Amino acid sequence: MNLTLQKSTIQKQSVVNITGSKSESNRLLLLQALFPNLTIENISNSDDSQLMAKALKTESVVIDIHHAGTAMRFLTAYFSIQEGREVILTGSDRMKERPIKILVEALQSLGAHIEYLENEGFPPLKIKGKKLSNNKVSLQANVSSQYISALLLIATKLENGLKLTLEGEITSVPYINMTLSLLDEIGVESSFNDNVITVKPISDIQSNKTLTVESDWSSASYYYSIVALSPVGTEIALSSYKNNSLQGDSVLVDIYEHFGVTSTFNNNTVTLIKESSILQPLSLNLQNAPDIAQTIAVTCFGLGISCNLTGLHTLKIKETDRLVALKTEIEKLGGNIDITDKSLHLHESKSIKKSVPIATYNDHRMAMAFAPLALKNDIIIEHAYVVSKSYPTFWDDLISIGFEITQ
Incomplete structure (x- = not known):
């Protein structure tokens, strides 16, 4: 089933409980x-x-x-x-x-x-x-x-x-x-x-x-992207998360500071706050956290900034070849991206095309990584319920924080 995400503005403050890792x-x-x-x-x-x-x-x-x-x-x-x-x-x-x-x-x-x-x-x-x-x-x-x-x-x-x-x-x-x-x-x-x-x-x-089980940091990545693409002052509290996590994707805390998003831990809850608008190019080696590459690339595209992501050789053997999938879908939206078998380079872009259908390739992360772009323009996610692979309540949780979503 395809879902249409209308251009949305989310609540200033939200709380989301995320399933275990x-x-x-x-x-x-x-x-x-x-x-x-x-x-x-x-x-x-x-x-x-x-x-x-x-x-x-x-x-x-x-x-x-x-x-x-x-x-x-x-x-x-x-x-x-x-x-x-x-x-x-x-x-x-x-x-x-x-x-x-x-x-x-x-x-x-x-x-x-x-x-x-x-x-x-x-x-x-x-x-x-x-x-x-x-x-x-x-x-x-x-x-x-x-x-x-x-x-x-x-x-x-x-x-x-x-x-x-x-x-x-x-x-x-x-x-x-x-x-x-x-x-x-x-x-x-x-x-x-x-x-x-x-x-x-x-x-x-x-x-x-x-x-x-601690909640899943890969799932938290989509909220980091949402906060990064939202106005200064936006807050989302996520549970249950630890400051000393075992999960490699907890590097999100440091990475998203680049986009002006801070993380505060209190009683197994992490609160993400958009403190400032930073629009600087980003270079990262994601060898130790390849599952958040799609989220980061889409965040940069949504903000109109360039990024260089390396250490991505394992993405070719995931649910789909994620590097090729990212290139194809971002270019449909009007972006410009170069890939090798282990890296991607996204060029600066000024706008995002409206109501473009995003193919998900049986890959839950493609559906979730592109969803935050609805904060910038209407977007269609094809076969949207592929998200059940890792996060079955994802669309309901987005609606609860203010996204406008229709079938």
């Missing part, structure tokens, strides 16, 4: 499957987390995780250690184009039994669960941190734990640290020195443990 939720769901006395609160209501939870509970042989990339990677590792169980792990047509060879080869070197059912290096996978006793593996570190996290999450259940050597430049370090921090919270010993991560095995966690 998809990244934290999916890690904790896997750990809960390994350690059933773990309780999780404020779990994400995203499609991805619901698919992950369902896949971990099902007894079916064929498990279809649709577009959920994190679930595909984490479940590949999880099912490889489920002794005596055989599953076929598959997904959408796009999922069958997303590479998984690096993770599969790492698991195979630990002793896992995994076969490709269609194309070499890609899902669907046939996995026969078994006990893995090898404990040393090397992995290319510059492709996706989810491969690394998948191995770390099952490491506790490997007979001899895990010694993981990372080769090359490490991408998305905050996501690796998030995984290690969650392991630490349930009592798992680990170390991350230079390019070697070691995780000790444990048979069980002591007593019942409850962990609360």
